[in-house]
Amino acid sequence: MSNxxxxxxxxxxxxxxxxxxxxxxxxxxxxxxVSAEVAKRILAExxxxxxxxxxxxxxxxxxxxxxxxxxxxxxxxxxxxxxLTGIEEGLRKHGYQAIVAxxxxxxxxxxxxxxxxxxxxxxGLILAxxxxxxxxxxxxxEQRVPLVTVNRREESGIASCVISDDGHxxxxxxxxxLELGHRNIAHIxxxxxxxxxxxxxxxxxxxxxxxxxxxxxxxxxxASGHTRECGKAALLELLRQAxxxxxxxxxxxxxxxxxYDALAQLGLRCPQDVSIVGHNDVPFMDMVRxxxxxxxxxxxxxxxxxxxxxxxxxxxxxxxVLDIRLKPELVARGSSAPPRAGA
Amino acid sequence: MSNxxxxxxxxxxxxxxxxxxxxxxxxxxxxxxVSAEVAKRILAExxxxxxxxxxxxxxxxxxxxxxxxxxxxxxxxxxxxxxLTGIEEGLRKHGYQAIVAxxxxxxxxxxxxxxxxxxxxxxGLILAxxxxxxxxxxxxxEQRVPLVTVNRREESGIASCVISDDGHxxxxxxxxxLELGHRNIAHIxxxxxxxxxxxxxxxxxxxxxxxxxxxxxxxxxxASGHTRECGKAALLELLRQAxxxxxxxxxxxxxxxxxYDALAQLGLRCPQDVSIVGHNDVPFMDMVRxxxxxxxxxxxxxxxxxxxxxxxxxxxxxxxVLDIRLKPELVARGSSAPPRAGA
DNA sequence: CTGAAAGCGCTTACAG
DNA sequence: CTGAAAGCGCTTACAG
Numbered sequence: 001m002s003n004x005x006x007x008x009x010x011x012x013x014x015x016x017x018x019x020x021x022x023x024x025x026x027x028x029x030x031x032x033x034v035s036a037e038v039a040k041r042i043l044a045e046x047x048x049x050x051x052x053x054x055x056x057x058x059x060x061x062x063x064x065x066x067x068x069x070x071x072x073x074x075x076x077x078x079x080x081x082x083x084l085t086g087i088e089e090g091l092r093k094h095g096y097q098a099i100v101a102x103x104x105x106x107x108x109x110x111x112x113x114x115x116x117x118x119x120x121x122x123x124g125l126i127l128a129x130x131x132x133x134x135x136x137x138x139x140x141x142e143q144r145v146p147l148v149t150v151n152r153r154e155e156s157g158i159a160s161c162v163i164s165d166d167g168h169x170x171x172x173x174x175x176x177x178l179e180l181g182h183r184n185i186a187h188i189x190x191x192x193x194x195x196x197x198x199x200x201x202x203x204x205x206x207x208x209x210x211x212x213x214x215x216x217x218x219x220x221x222x223a224s225g226h227t228r229e230c231g232k233a234a235l236l237e238l239l240r241q242a243x244x245x246x247x248x249x250x251x252x253x254x255x256x257x258x259x260y261d262a263l264a265q266l267g268l269r270c271p272q273d274v275s276i277v278g279h280n281d282v283p284f285m286d287m288v289r290x291x292x293x294x295x296x297x298x299x300x301x302x303x304x305x306x307x308x309x310x311x312x313x314x315x316x317x318x319x320x321v322l323d324i325r326l327k328p329e330l331v332a333r334g335s336s337a338p339p340r341a342g343a
Numbered sequence: 344m345s346n347x348x349x350x351x352x353x354x355x356x357x358x359x360x361x362x363x364x365x366x367x368x369x370x371x372x373x374x375x376x377v378s379a380e381v382a383k384r385i386l387a388e389x390x391x392x393x394x395x396x397x398x399x400x401x402x403x404x405x406x407x408x409x410x411x412x413x414x415x416x417x418x419x420x421x422x423x424x425x426x427l428t429g430i431e432e433g434l435r436k437h438g439y440q441a442i443v444a445x446x447x448x449x450x451x452x453x454x455x456x457x458x459x460x461x462x463x464x465x466x467g468l469i470l471a472x473x474x475x476x477x478x479x480x481x482x483x484x485e486q487r488v489p490l491v492t493v494n495r496r497e498e499s500g501i502a503s504c505v506i507s508d509d510g511h512x513x514x515x516x517x518x519x520x521l522e523l524g525h526r527n528i529a530h531i532x533x534x535x536x537x538x539x540x541x542x543x544x545x546x547x548x549x550x551x552x553x554x555x556x557x558x559x560x561x562x563x564x565x566a567s568g569h570t571r572e573c574g575k576a577a578l579l580e581l582l583r584q585a586x587x588x589x590x591x592x593x594x595x596x597x598x599x600x601x602x603y604d605a606l607a608q609l610g611l612r613c614p615q616d617v618s619i620v621g622h623n624d625v626p627f628m629d630m631v632r633x634x635x636x637x638x639x640x641x642x643x644x645x646x647x648x649x650x651x652x653x654x655x656x657x658x659x660x661x662x663x664v665l666d667i668r669l670k671p672e673l674v675a676r677g678s679s680a681p682p683r684a685g686a
Numbered sequence: 687c688t689g690a691a692a693g694c695g696c697t698t699a700c701a702g
Numbered sequence: 703c704t705g706a707a708a709g710c711g712c713t714t715a716c717a718g
Contacts, residue, residue, distance in 0.1 A: 055462045056402035057711035060694045076424040099442045119398045289632030400695035
């Protein structure tokens with residue numbers, strides 16, 4: 001049909017009005033400025049010509065793109081898809097779209113990607129890549145780009161964030177194990193450079209302390225990464241140093257699965273010999289053997305909140321920095337049980 | 344610092360040249376038109392001012408956004424993240440970005456989302472939502488939008504596609520089971536409205552036929568959806584109607600996991616009583632119990648190819664429609680074994 | 687209620 | 703090699 005997309009002036013010519021009148025009609029907010037009769041004719045003609053506003057032009061004219069840049073460290077990590085879905089839903093409801101970029105931990109690449117996004121005139125940024133001490137976050141704040149971090153918190157508190165209440169999550173995990181009768185509980189922590197690793201570790205220690213157990217009974221090991229392999233290595237080392245351990249709380253589910261591997265290698269059974277509790281409840285954790293007891297964080301809810309927060313931040317540039325923490329819940333499955341008598 | 348972003352004319356004023364000269368220097372392709380000395384001064388000034396091209400303006404001027412719209416049915420389905428990653432990598436290498444939209448099966452919503460994307464002036468579209476008979480694909484082709492479908496094929500062949508060679512995949516699965524000694528093999532098929540479900544079903548039948556087994560020995564059931572629950576229901580029904588079945592090939596991994604549930608409910612063991620083979624090899628299939636034998640499709644490779652193809656299609660609008668099929672491989676794990684003697 | 691005009695920040699033929 | 707100018711398709715104060 002139409003080889004070139006119809007523009008405002010095409011519709012105007014076809015209707016016999018000025019293009020500014022067409023513009024007013026095409027925007028619901030200003031449609032009231034035009035008489036109903038003229039509006040109707042314009043709308044009919046616009047439909048007939050298949051008119052579709054050119055967003056590049058309106059972005060240029062208004063300095064507002066209605067696009068939010070979302071930067072993720074790794075969309076194949078199952079933590080992120082539901083966060084992204086939540087973000088998209090929250091955004092779409094308000095007429096915004098997300099433009100997503102995946103980027104690893106390399107700081108230069110992150111700057112590059114953020115520059116692309118800013119060049120694209122995004123109205124704001126949602127970063128899931130933030131580290132506790134993150135120069136990229138600081139750069140964005142300096143450039144006064146509306147910003148929120150999701151699932152991660154930048155420690156200087158210069159940017160709003162939406163995270164899971166990791167302290168509470170660890171409290172739930174530890175309480176669960178205490179109630180089962182465990183007294184030798186260890187933690188395999190995630191990277192301390194990320195807020196998740198850091199807060200979960202602190203939450204673990206706080207929960208142990210609150211329980212009245214002597215702190216020495218609670219060992220913390222740091223996995224060298226958030227992978228199955230790192231989890232396996234960490235538990236092997238942990239059990240070498242602390243063979244009396246009857247329960248392990250990990251910083252994330254993948255590490256917990258790695259713990260299964262370590263136990264299998266040692267000929268130990270879960271949960272009979274060692275209970276394992278994960279964190280996140282990513283998909284399929286109910287299908288592994290044994291089904292993993294884990295702390296379920298509100299991935300989708302974090303995304304929705306992050307969308308809400310960024311739009312709010314855009315509305316009111318001087319809005320206060322907010323820390324939103326969503327409460328996780330414990331999902332008790334087969335990987336946790338009372339310690340063996342005598343253990 | 345700079346409250347407003349620097350523009351070409353800011354850099355021009357600071358350097359004492361005309362903004363068109365600055366424009367030429369900022370674009371590597373035209374930089375050669377400007378004397379090295381002037382270029383150097385301009386570049387220095389641009390850096391000092393933090394100049395960043397406004398892509399809305401250049402999109403408007405060139406009618407080229409260097410953005411590709413990617414439409415996914417569900418990013419939380421683990422098939423899609425690696426496809427998306429592949430797309431992004433393939434695109435970024437050529438200076439393009441992806442703008443991703445998640446949208447369910449509803450046709451009106453799909454049209455809405457595609458309209459948003461086209462309004463955004465995307466240069467092309469990659470659709471992972473395509474059905475075998477898909478009016479939305481047809482609409483895009485009519486509007487002459489450069490288009491490729493990924494993981495799915497529209498049957499009228501009007502759009503290029505990048506898919507897994509499903510016929511070959513089923514051949515591998517069936518051959519594996521035949522070699523183990525199975526003679527009563529059934530298929531739980533995916534939706535026939537999707538090319539994956541359709542081609543896998545046909546591939547299964549072709550493989551059985553090629554094997555010389557009488558076709559009656561090969562039953563096909565259609566799961567009512569690609570979920571664990573549907574897989575469970577399908578296998579329960581299948582075993583009721585064909586209790587002699589010793590091996591089942593499913594249309595996807597989630598359905599295979601549902602089969603595990605059905606077997607557990609019936610008190611049957613996998614693989615001792617019934618072997619199960621999945622399709623896709625999504626993450627964690629090596630961690631379920633038993634680890635799932637499955638056909639691994641090249642998710643990431645499909646994404647990379649889709650990116651390459653869409654760019655090629657944009658380059659040469661009259662390029663021929665291509666069908667690219669990537670070869671999958673069989674990953675034999677614990678869910679398949681010889682049938683019991685006498686079975 | 688509607689039109690005329692300036693402007694958003696680029697690109698790119700056209701001159702010189 | 704560089705400049706001046708038109709134009710991309712919108713929005714929006716300003717008139718009337």
